[in-house]
Amino acid sequence: MLRPQDSPTRDRKSLNGIWSFALDREGSGRADRWFAGALPGTEDMAVPASFNDIAADPAVRDYVGDIWYQRTVTVPRGWAGERIVLHFESATHRATVWVDDTEVMSHEGGYTPFEADVTDHVTPGTTVRITACVNNSLSFSSVPPGVIEDTPDGPRQRYWHDFFNYAGLHRTVWLYCAPATRVQDVTVVTGLDGSTGTVDWTAELATAVTVEGSVSPVVRVSLADAAGTEVATGSGESGTLTVPDVHPWAPGDGYLYRLSVEITDGAADDATVLDSYGLNVGIRTVEVRGAEFLINGEPFYFKGFGKHEDLEVIGKGHNDPHLVHDFKLLDWIGANSFRTSHYPYSEDVIDYADAHGIVLIDETAAVGMNMGLGGGIFGSQGYTTFSAETINETTQQVHAQAIRELIARDKNHPSVVLWSIANEPESDTPAAEAYFRPLFDVAREADPSRPVGFVNVMLAPHGKCRVSQFGDVLMINRYYGWYVNTGDLPNAEIALAEELRGWASDGKPIIITEYGADTLAGLHSVTPQPWSEEYQVELLEMSHRVFDSIDEVVGEHIWNFADFATTPGIMRVDGNKKGVFTRDRRPKAAAQLMRRRWRAGN
Ligand code: BDP
Numbered sequence: 001m002l003r004p005q006d007s008p009t010r011d012r013k014s015l016n017g018i019w020s021f022a023l024d025r026e027g028s029g030r031a032d033r034w035f036a037g038a039l040p041g042t043e044d045m046a047v048p049a050s051f052n053d054i055a056a057d058p059a060v061r062d063y064v065g066d067i068w069y070q071r072t073v074t075v076p077r078g079w080a081g082e083r084i085v086l087h088f089e090s091a092t093h094r095a096t097v098w099v100d101d102t103e104v105m106s107h108e109g110g111y112t113p114f115e116a117d118v119t120d121h122v123t124p125g126t127t128v129r130i131t132a133c134v135n136n137s138l139s140f141s142s143v144p145p146g147v148i149e150d151t152p153d154g155p156r157q158r159y160w161h162d163f164f165n166y167a168g169l170h171r172t173v174w175l176y177c178a179p180a181t182r183v184q185d186v187t188v189v190t191g192l193d194g195s196t197g198t199v200d201w202t203a204e205l206a207t208a209v210t211v212e213g214s215v216s217p218v219v220r221v222s223l224a225d226a227a228g229t230e231v232a233t234g235s236g237e238s239g240t241l242t243v244p245d246v247h248p249w250a251p252g253d254g255y256l257y258r259l260s261v262e263i264t265d266g267a268a269d270d271a272t273v274l275d276s277y278g279l280n281v282g283i284r285t286v287e288v289r290g291a292e293f294l295i296n297g298e299p300f301y302f303k304g305f306g307k308h309e310d311l312e313v314i315g316k317g318h319n320d321p322h323l324v325h326d327f328k329l330l331d332w333i334g335a336n337s338f339r340t341s342h343y344p345y346s347e348d349v350i351d352y353a354d355a356h357g358i359v360l361i362d363e364t365a366a367v368g369m370n371m372g373l374g375g376g377i378f379g380s381q382g383y384t385t386f387s388a389e390t391i392n393e394t395t396q397q398v399h400a401q402a403i404r405e406l407i408a409r410d411k412n413h414p415s416v417v418l419w420s421i422a423n424e425p426e427s428d429t430p431a432a433e434a435y436f437r438p439l440f441d442v443a444r445e446a447d448p449s450r451p452v453g454f455v456n457v458m459l460a461p462h463g464k465c466r467v468s469q470f471g472d473v474l475m476i477n478r479y480y481g482w483y484v485n486t487g488d489l490p491n492a493e494i495a496l497a498e499e500l501r502g503w504a505s506d507g508k509p510i511i512i513t514e515y516g517a518d519t520l521a522g523l524h525s526v527t528p529q530p531w532s533e534e535y536q537v538e539l540l541e542m543s544h545r546v547f548d549s550i551d552e553v554v555g556e557h558i559w560n561f562a563d564f565a566t567t568p569g570i571m572r573v574d575g576n577k578k579g580v581f582t583r584d585r586r587p588k589a590a591a592q593l594m595r596r597r598w599r600a601g602n
Pocket of ligand 1: 162
């Protein structure tokens with residue numbers, strides 16, 4: 001799905017700001033037609049933000065159910081004659097939307113965009129009411145999964161992933177206009193042959209109902225370099241542009257060309273431009289060859305983190321100052337990449353990574369599909385992961401759709417080099433194999449140009465995992481020295497090396513997508529003890545000795561970039577403390593260690 005933009009033929013209006021807000025504690029809002037007028041008992045809510053921490057009220061923070069958002073917007077008079085589209089960059093975890101009294105769309109999945117053509121429901125020059133009923137409950141039909149359990153004090157949401165279930169309108173809501181005949185989608189795939197770059201393009205058109213005498217639309221594309229100089233042109237709904245003396249997009253060098261896709265009302269030079277859409281294009285290649293991960297034909301070593309969208313007060317709400325600041329910190333520490341653990345991040349983040357040469361592993365929200373892990377750490381026990389009553393074919397269909405929507409959204413981003421279709425699912429059982437095999441096909445069908453993998457959990461070591469066979473890359477999370485061999489780094493080192501040597505025998509590149517230790521900033525200890533800053537440093541140093549001794553290891557992503565919020569738990573002190581930075585982005589001692597290692601080129 002194309003992101004709304006301003007162009008010579010398009011205009012957009014952000015609906016961010018203060019919305020009216022109401023929790024639907026009785027679950028009666030739909031039946032009582034709350035969309036048909038002002039919300040009852042209205043409070044204020046900021047968009048974009050998670051609603052949970054804004055109110056400073058535990059009954060709001062932990063609320064499960066329907067959450068209503070409403071505002072009015074005046075549709076610009078100048079949009080008359082255009083198609084008018086209402087676009088949500090996300091609504092976590094699902095939403096139904098009304099324009100005045102008319103229901104216009106529903107969407108499942110908390111981290112990908114959705115939109116509806118609302119032209120027939122609005123009149124340019126007048127004001128309309130927009131109402132979104134967002135729902136934050138997790139079930140076995142949602143990705144990520146969860147379950148609502150009855151307790152003496154009412155329903156409680158349980159889930160098996162280790163981050164707080166923040167919800168709401170986390171990203172920008174747009175109202176935009178575009179012509180009836182317009183660019184509906186564009187797909188680019190880039191190539192390199194020596195100093196020549198190629199850009200294969202495919203444009204999908206929406207065409208106005210043809211009226212007698214109307215002309216057939218013609219697609220023209222042109223590619224400009226970063227200075228704005230046109231370097232290639234083409235025409236047709238698909239084709240290949242050739243760029244001599246190409247400046248490739250590369251890690252650390254976010255060089256972007258700009259592809260302009262135009263629809264004209266004929267082939268003549270003076271034909272009228274009906275629609276124009278611009279797309280940033282980074283020309284680069286990605287390939288897995290043997291146990292190497294190649295970007296532009298060069299072996300690439302991933303240095304960075306698993307991250308979260310997680311901030312004080314706004315939770316998972318997108319925030320530009322923090323976006324810029326986090327990327328400054330990535331640069332400061334010498335990181336070249338991160339994983340969008342454990343869900344698709346805001347498109348602002350992906351765009352920014354493109355422009356700053358940061359490499360991304362792009363992940364779906366399929367996390368917490370592992371009841372084996374639930375025991376003790378994340379709360380709930382007593383469920384079987386894959387069964388007719390738990391994660392089943394319905395979940396699989398929702399998961400497949402989540403993969404398709406992630407790829408549809410992010411397929412054109414040069415920063416994205418690898419799809420991760422799940423984090424730490426159960427993967428050592430026949431049921432897991434049956435569940436995941438078709439999902440790899442879904443990803444490869446949606447994008448044949450990038451490698452695909454999933455993130456393996458410690459409970460499914462080499463020789464037991466039945467899902468890693470489907471991945472192009474092995475992504476593995478290991479906590480030697482933390483969850484096992486706690487406080488015993490010498491034995492942790494032996495065990496980690498032994499396990500990694502097993503994985504290395506598969507002949508695929510290995511990315512360590514998580515390793516690390518909870519660390520309370522300011523806690524020091526001469527004899528490094530778990531939770532101290534010294535222990536985090538020594539655990540990382542131990543891990544690096546092992547990684548550096550195994551050629552097949554092509555990346556290290558520390559868990560986590562920063563401390564983050566979780567559900568309450570006896571193993572969590574005000575959240576997960578495995579950050580190299582605190583939640584407010586102060587460096588722990590490990591930050592200096594990583595800066596020395598990564599900036600020295602290791
Ligand atoms: C892994 C998960 C991650 C957790 C981490 C931890 O992938 O989401 O936060 O371990 O326990 O199980 O810190």
